[in-house]
Amino acid sequence: MPHTHTRHGSSGDDLCSTDEVKIFKDEGDREDEKISSENLLVEEKSSLIDLTESEEKGNKTVRPDHSPVFNKLEPHTPSFNMGYLVSPYPYGNGAPSGLPVTMANKMGLPPFFCHNADPLTTPPPAHCGIPPYQLDPKAMGLTRPALYPFAAGQYPYPMLSPDMTQVASWHTPSVYTASSFRTPYPTSIPINTTLSSDFPFRFSPSLLPSVHAASHHVLNSHPAIVGASSKQDCGSQDPTTNNRYPRNLDSKNSSNTQSIDCKDSSNDKKKPHIKKPLNAFMLYMKEMRAKVVAECTLKESAAINQILGRRWHALGREEQAKYYELARRERQLHMQMYPDWSSRTNASRGKKRKRKQDAHDGGNNMKKCRARFGLDQQNQWCKPCRRKKKCIRYMEAMNGTGAIEDGSGIDDLGSQLSDDDDDDDDDDQLVGSCGSGDESNKIPDDDTESLNQSISSPGCLSGLSSLQSPSTTTSLASPLNMNINPATPSLLAVSTNALMVPNAEQGSSQPRSESISASGSSSGSTCSISTTPNTSNTVSPVTGTTGPSSSLAHERAMMLGNRFSHLGMGLSHPIGSSVSNKPDALFQPHPSVSKNKSSANGFNGFSGSGVPPKAPAPVNVPRNPIGANPRDINNPLSINQLTKRREDLNVCSIAVSDSKEKSALGPTSIIHHAAPHGYHPHHSLFNSSFSQHFHQQLTHHLAAASNSESTILSGDSHSINNGKHTSSDPPTNANNPSSSAGSSETGAISVS
DNA sequence: CTTCCTTTGAAGGGT
DNA sequence: ACCCTTCAAAGGAAG
Incomplete structure (x- = not known):
């Protein structure tokens, strides 16, 4: 519900786009009220409302005291809840932690977050073993957790000293030089110094200290502006702007948007690029990125x-509410700062749009690796190609966009198609798995297509995920649910089903087996992953026997390994993880359904399988929000691939794959087996043992699987699922009555 | 050097 | 009203 689809058309008038508030109004507000004693969130909201109203009335300059909250920003006010006296960025690297102290506590930020019990002194979370530096209270005003001392490109994890440097440089413009911090609001805009206090964390991170030390920072530093002043490129530092801060620009931003702007608006140099205010999720991301x-x-x-997205969904409603609140403030502030600004302004960068469209049309290079090396040599493919990100997208584009002129697109399409029929087959299957299937399929597939399209996500994979994502339908904050199968724990299953079903039902030209196989092998998210090419040929995806077999199997195994590792990894919630003090939603048995948090829903999937059956199976287990389900295979494959631990798994998986084929079983068997063991709250344990376990299981299955794959699969899935997930399976099966294998796989997948 | 990827949410335009 | 698209952050990867 966070993003209840309340259209904000009117938002313009109503600055407060109360959407978030509305969203949480029912539950959230109540909860907030409950906790209001703690964090005064309610007050803030009300104050915000007042503020908004008053602001709407037109006094942008006079806002100083509107918000008690902001007043609370007073550095020495430990009680302050929403403001960020401390750098919002817990990490020296500049990752923001916009969380108010109280919030931080709730969110489980590491103790050091409140290090001296003085929020102000809170050192940047030297998360990762980096001891928080001790701040000199005297220096408080000056000292600020290393906000942006580092180059944007760096995630200097071990960032420590930066503080010192930063402190030293605090007053110097250079502070922002390399900072990722955004540019300040243009001085042109009349900003009341008091306003500084009003800046929500995003604006204020640097600013906050300013309350003491330098209000001037405030004036200059509105992150939203990627100012004309920004890079030397434009060379046009806005004379009006304080020269000291022009460099605040995010290098990246400056490079990208800026350059564009500069070129485009070379004429009107002065037009700084005003960025959109960050939404709640962005704020969250910014804050949590470093942690992740x-x-x-x-x-x-x-x-x-991707991980952040999952966590976001796993995040408690309250916590989300806070971010929404922050986002709302930021929007308000942004509005105030730039009354004339509209998103369209930035949207003017239509170029990008064109580019994307072009990409869809012509992304020749998408399959470059594929075309070049062929399926046999996938190992030589570029990573994206392996992931089939683009390929998938491409296919989706083809399918989704009305097959792109079939004939017309022949240039690219034709070439590509011609290049790799094999690939296409794969992709087709992918597509099929994704639900779009062939054109032939697609045509009939209104539903499917609509799904795909509705899914804003570019890739099939993403599409699935997004599909899964509550956002499309519900939001995390929302009680999710909404799905076909409330009981379905597995997003994947749902998504898969949703996508798949239409094809199957519509009697697509493609044999259902294909679609199923695709889903099975790829297991959904797997669209990307598993899209193993061979599936096209195989009657049953499971059968690794067909086609590219070894290499494919190998890769598939890797994929499985990766994915699986991902379960342990990306999702794994480090024990010490700051994500939440409260039991990690992801890995805890579902806390209390009673709590009715959307987040709770998030883990259901996982808990469902992972949690010992003893847990009362939530009858109506709402669908997991995207990423909320740790076992969601759809989730970031890439994550796994990028992860260290992953390597181990990869090795295992590779070895396994060498042992031969049946990687397809992997997901199912593996997952199911893992589940029985039950979920280990200690993710470390989970991870470590998990890989081994995974390997063993996989091996077992590979050995045994040769015979009765489908049987085993189905058996496993059902046996395992019988507890909570059974519900999930049925739909799948029901939907895909056709192929047992497919169903089984699907079921298996659905487990995830 | 630029664009992509990926996430969610906000906002605007189009139908 | 609904759907679609773009943009916001971020940083590695690929073109």
């Missing part, structure tokens, strides 16, 4: 984002 990076050793943002 540290935990997972991932660096690839895409993968990290």
Whole structure:
């Protein structure tokens, strides 16, 4: 519900786009009220409302005291709940932790977060073993947790000293030089210094300290502006702007948007690129990214984002509410700062749009590796190609976009198609798995297509995930559910089913077996992953026997390993993880359904299988929000691939694959087996043992599987699922009555 | 050097 | 009203 589909058309008038508030209004507000004593969130909200109203009335300059909250920003006010006296970024690397102290506590931020019990002094979470530096209270004003001392490109995890440097440089413009921090609001905009206090964390991180030390920072640093001043490139530092801060620009941003802007608006240099205010999730991401990076050793943002997305869903409603609140404030502030600004302004960068479209049309290079090396040599494919990200997307584009002119697209399409029929087959299956299937399929597939399209996500994979994602239907905050199968624990299953079914039902030209196989092998998310090429030929996906067999099997095994590792990894919640003090939603048996948090829903899937049957199977287990389900195979494959631990698994999986084929079984068997063991709250344990276990299981299955794969699969899935997930399976099966193998696999997948 | 990837949410435009 | 698209952050990877 966070994103209840309440259209904000009017949002413009109503700055407060109360969407979030509305969202949580029912439950969230109540909860907030409950906890209001703690964090005064309610007050804030109300104050915000007032603020908003008053603001709407037109006084942008006069806002100082509107928000008690902001007033609370007063550095020395430990009680402050929403403001960020401390750098919002717990990590020296600049990852924001916009969480208010109280929030931080709730969210389980590491103790050091509140290190001296003085929020102000809170050192940047030297998460990862880096001892929090001691702040000199005297220096408080000056000192600020190393906010952005590092180059954006760096995630200097062990960032420690930065503080010192930062402190030293605090007053110097250079502070922001390399910072990822955004540019300040243009001074042109009349900003009341008091306003500084009003800045929500995103705006304020650097600003907060400013309350004491330098209000001037405030004036200059609105992150939203990627100012014309930004890079030297444009060379046009806005004269009006304080020169000291022009460099605040995020290097990346500056490079990207900026350059564009500069070129485009070379004429009007002064037009700074005003960025969109960050939404709740973005704020969350910004804050948690570093943490995730540290935990997972991932660096690839895409993968990290996937994890973050899961965590976001796993996040308690309250916590989310806070972020929504922050986001709302930020929007408000942004509105105030730039009354004339509209997203369309930035949207003017239609170029990007065109580019994307072009990409869809012509992404020749998408299959480059494929075309070049062929299926046989997948190991030589580039990583994306292996993941089939683009390929998938491409296919989706083809299918989704009305097959792109079939004939017309012949250039690219034709070439590609011609290039790799094999690939296409694969992709087709992928597509099929994704639900779009062939054009032939697609045509009839209104539903499917709609699904795909509705899924804004570019890739099939993402599509699935997004599909899974409550956001499309429900949000985390929302009681999810909404699904076909409330009971279905597995997003994947759901998504898969949803996508798949239409094809199957519509009697697509393709044999159902294919679609199933695709789903099975790929197991959904797997669209990307498993899209193993061979599936096209195989009657049953499971049968690794057909086709590219060894290499494919090998790769598939790897994929499985990766994915599986991912279960342990990305999702794994490090014990020490700051994500939440409260039992990790992801890995805890479902706390209390009573709590009725959406987040709770998140784990159901996992808990469902992972949690010992003893747990009363929530009858109506809502569908897991995207990523909420740790076992969601759909989740970031890339994550696994990027992870260290993954390597181990890969090795295992590889070995296994060498042993031969049947990787397809992997997912199912593995997952199911894992489940029986029950979920170990200690994810470390889970991880470590998990890989071994995984390997063993996989081996076993490989050995045994040769015979009765389908049988085993179905058996496993059902046996395992019988507890909570059974419900999930049935639909799948029901949907895919056709092939036992498919169903079994699907079921297996659904487990995840 | 630019774009992609990936996530969710907000917002605007189009139908 | 609904759907679709773009953009916001981030940083590695690929083109």
